[in-house]
Amino acid sequence: MRVTLAALLADAWALFRRDADLLLRVAGLFFFVPTYALLLLVGPLPMPDADIADTQARAQKWMTALDGWVGDYGLGSVAAYAITYFGLAVLFCLFLDAERPTVAAAVQRAGRRFPRFILAMVVVSIPAGAGMYILLLPGLWLMSRFMLAGPLLFAQPRMGAMQAVRRSWRMTRPAQLSLLGAIVTVYLAAILTGQPFMLLSRWLGGEGGGNPVGVAIVEALAAGVAMLTQLAGALIAVAAYRRLSRAAG
Template sequence: MLSDAWAMFRRDADLLLRIAGLFFFVPTYALLLLTAPLPMPDDTIVDTQARAQAWMTALDGWVGDYGLGSVGAYAITYLGLAVLFCLFLDAERPTLGMAIQRAARRFPRFILAMVVVSIPAGAGMYVLLLPGLWLMSRFMLAGPVLFAEPQTGAMQAVGASWRMTRRGQLGLLGAIVTIYLAAILAGQPFMLLSHYLGGEGGGNPLGIAIADACAAGVAMLTQLAGGLVAIVAYRRLSAIPAA
């Protein structure tokens, strides 16, 4: 599946990079530049209850300062993913402008499906990484189903993804693991560099901006790769020939 996704990218690289740049890179870069890191529990506080209370207070402050902007950035990213699915899976083969309009109209169903699948996948990754990635691979066709079969509801698409991916579990899991590990290996050094430059490095604004741009670029390519793999997987598992 990765080879088919790569072939898609090579064929339509110009269009895909324009979509990814607008919908994936820009909001991710904005988040990295303009929001503070999500607060974590302070291990220096010995009392468990006091530590939890301090963390919740810090989280409340973070949400108040950055919550709305973060939700907006993630919404733009998901809209870009919806545009990809509509552009390559809609039976009418829409133009880019038409795909954006249709993606916007179907966005409420799409975002509902994404929220539903993120709950078990996120919980699985929090407990153990591999089960979480496996759940991601099982639910990854929910979005493609919504745009290839526009009469399908959000919950129906989630169920359809679970049934369809039963046949290709290992291949999908392998693709997801490969993309995830590549993203960690390529992106983490830039995140660490940005953190260092913002702290011990003396607060170098230009260096931070460059490091964050590189990290956002890695995130953009990761999101694009995930979307293309989902498109390829849907075509293969539903016996739809590639365009």
Template structure:
């Protein structure tokens, strides 16, 4: 079945109009609040760009190594915990529609909790290699961004597959997503990229303001406002992605 971007957007918008209150509550609880807390309580990772030497005897290198070690010791677990909660939120947003034909919110959350280890494994299988590749392609953003969008398009249906086609393993869910999105890679890449770009455009001014406040005399109230908008953009993007996943899954699974 050939998909159109307008059809996907229309289906996703219809889901949002019908269930916006439930979706807002779920995204707020499991995406917005964890990300806001992380932004306010966890400092940025030490800046590694200022150290050009890898000589262990270099004082600047030793200072950076000590800063990284200290950051990892104090903040690694909160960052990992936040990632798990946000992944649970992403899974729960889709589970509202695909955990069962008429799943209650509580049932969807319990299903998401049971399937979370499988979902995390599936995410790690493809996101870790893509993260390494993206890091290597940082000097070539015009290559990196389209490539990431194409890969994300093929991986778009992992979450729906884990929920709607269960019991299904992580690797099988990846294969199912790859198979079902065949023939629609470009349209799904464009839809996925549109969400990423929209999130980025919303975040830009507030991220810049937050960084300026951190370096030039932080104002707690101003930081809270800036970080609230950033976390809100992330929650909106997570919700939009979930609705797109549901819309695409329903279209392709019924064809």
């Protein structure tokens, strides 16, 4: 079975059309709500002050500000991301568990497998995050190569976290360009669609006169965009796993 960008997008769209009501309810709870909470309640991550010429003083001020940010928002941010990853685990369980569980059963199974799942996601995020920090494209490529780590843990429930990461690397090798294209498509869609809302939110909160109602509305739209792109990424991962597992089998 061929794995092309067009095929992956078509498969993901078919999954969405078939189960849109279920997907939007799950994504709304696990993707939209925590993202919206982060946008509304968490302050921006402090950055080094370029106006301070002395490197040591700039680093010290930044570390102090970062320590304060972690104290104020760290626990809430971790909780929001954990909820988002749990929702991702629920979606993978719904579509890839051999027993086709109900939503309630999928939540229970996702909870039991969540420690392995979150371990795999942390392991994957280290090289992918470092790659995106240095150069964007290598980071996105690494994300595409580790895309199947999560799906594998639910399609093959006896598999361990590190085994799933290694297996994803091997399985994605024949289709790495198509998978990279899918990741880039989702990433660009998120940036191009969501960034205008984020810029408008900052303007409304500052130069626009500090309009809290306007900020809340615009950030809800930004959270909606984030929810849809997270959902698209999950469905593409499901489609990629199904096609690659059939090709390998």
